[in-house]
Amino acid sequence: MMMCDSVITLNVGGVLYTTTKSTLSKYPDSMLGAMISGKFPMTKDQHGHLFIDRDGQIFRHILNFLRSTRLALPTQFSDYDLLLVEADFYQISPLIDAINHALEDNSDKLESHYLEIIEMRTGLSATMPTNNSRIKTVLSGRKDVILTLPEQLIGDEAKEKLREKNGNEFIEVELNSSSVRLRFCEVLKNRGWVLINSDLSSSSGISSSVQGKLHHEHSYRDRWRIDVSQRMLTPAVSNGDMIEEDLEN
Numbered sequence: 001m002m003m004c005d006s007v008i009t010l011n012v013g014g015v016l017y018t019t020t021k022s023t024l025s026k027y028p029d030s031m032l033g034a035m036i037s038g039k040f041p042m043t044k045d046q047h048g049h050l051f052i053d054r055d056g057q058i059f060r061h062i063l064n065f066l067r068s069t070r071l072a073l074p075t076q077f078s079d080y081d082l083l084l085v086e087a088d089f090y091q092i093s094p095l096i097d098a099i100n101h102a103l104e105d106n107s108d109k110l111e112s113h114y115l116e117i118i119e120m121r122t123g124l125s126a127t128m129p130t131n132n133s134r135i136k137t138v139l140s141g142r143k144d145v146i147l148t149l150p151e152q153l154i155g156d157e158a159k160e161k162l163r164e165k166n167g168n169e170f171i172e173v174e175l176n177s178s179s180v181r182l183r184f185c186e187v188l189k190n191r192g193w194v195l196i197n198s199d200l201s202s203s204s205g206i207s208s209s210v211q212g213k214l215h216h217e218h219s220y221r222d223r224w225r226i227d228v229s230q231r232m233l234t235p236a237v238s239n240g241d242m243i244e245e246d247l248e249n
Contacts, residue, residue, distance in 0.1 A: 008036075011049040015056030017063055026066045031091045058086050062095065071098040076192055080106075115141040115188070115224045119181045122217045135217075137175040139184075146173060153183060181220065188224050197223040 006021040024032045034040035035050070045051040052059075061083055065071055080103055087095040120135040139146065139154075143162055151159055158173050165171070177183065189195070201219045 009049045010059075011045045011047075011051045012059040013052070013054055013056030015059065016049065017059065019063060019067075023063070023066050026069070027092055027094065029091070029093075031089065032066070054089060055082065055086055058082055062086060062090060062092070065092070065095045065098070069094065071095065071102060073102070112225055112227050113142065113145045115139065115145065115193070117181055117184055117222045117224075119220045120217060121220070137177075137180050139173045139175055141170065143167070143169060143171050146171070150187060153177075153180060153187065181222070185222070191226075193224045193226045195222060196225050197221075 008019060008021055008024065010017045010019065021036050025036045027033050028037065031040060035042055043051045043053075058079065061071075061073060080099060084096065084099045084103075087099055117137065117139050119137040122133055122135055143165060146154065147159065147162055153175070154162075154173060155176060158175075162171070162173070185195070199221055201221070203217050
């Protein structure tokens with residue numbers, strides 16, 4: 001344990017944290033409060049740091065709660081069970097209550113949404129796969145989910161037609177840009193979507209346009225998923241940004 005005035009360096013499962021005695025003593029009846037007061041035995045590592053044999057990554061959320069008395073987690077945080085186990089180990093009752101409250105708030109709100117992108121390309125055996133031509137790219141998904149995507153990817157005309165349709169049934173939209181599949185990958189990844197499956201299927205035959213040449217057709221399929229609150233899923237604004245407020249806050 002290294003101290004400068006009230007500064008303490010902790011080694012939690014191999015991850016070092018620097019904080020103060022007053023922060024760790026925020027809740028005197030907790031295990032950390034007892035350690036700092038000397039009521040609970042302490043272990044030190046080879047550098048003299050206070051050592052706690054627990055999950056080092058999750059401890060940052062424990063420490064942030066001690067600093068602010070507020071549970072502030074990343075938007076895509078999902079390790080609530082692990083955090084609850086750690087909060088129980090440290091015996092921080094207000095944190096346990098905050099986690100349970102957050103679980104209750106989230107239990108009925110999150111929905112999984114899916115998008116599928118299929119791109120078909122064709123070429124001759126002598127030129128595939130580096131030299132090929134895109135036949136078409138098709139996007140499939142629920143209408144309200146597709147409407148959250150940037151207009152520059154979907155196209156103004158296609159988006160206008162979608163808005164005229166009633167309901168939120170699953171639909172298909174043909175996309176026109178030659179590099180649209182790659183652009184979708186970049187946009188969706190940056191917005192918190194997860195690629196859950198990507199595969200390739202192929203077929204071949206003798207080309208009718210180039211005599212005697214073997215013709216190949218490749219179909220690339222990407223399936224994406226996001227877990228999002230339905231009430232937070234809102235249409236993209238005119239500048240093309242995808243707005244999913246629960247991902248931004």
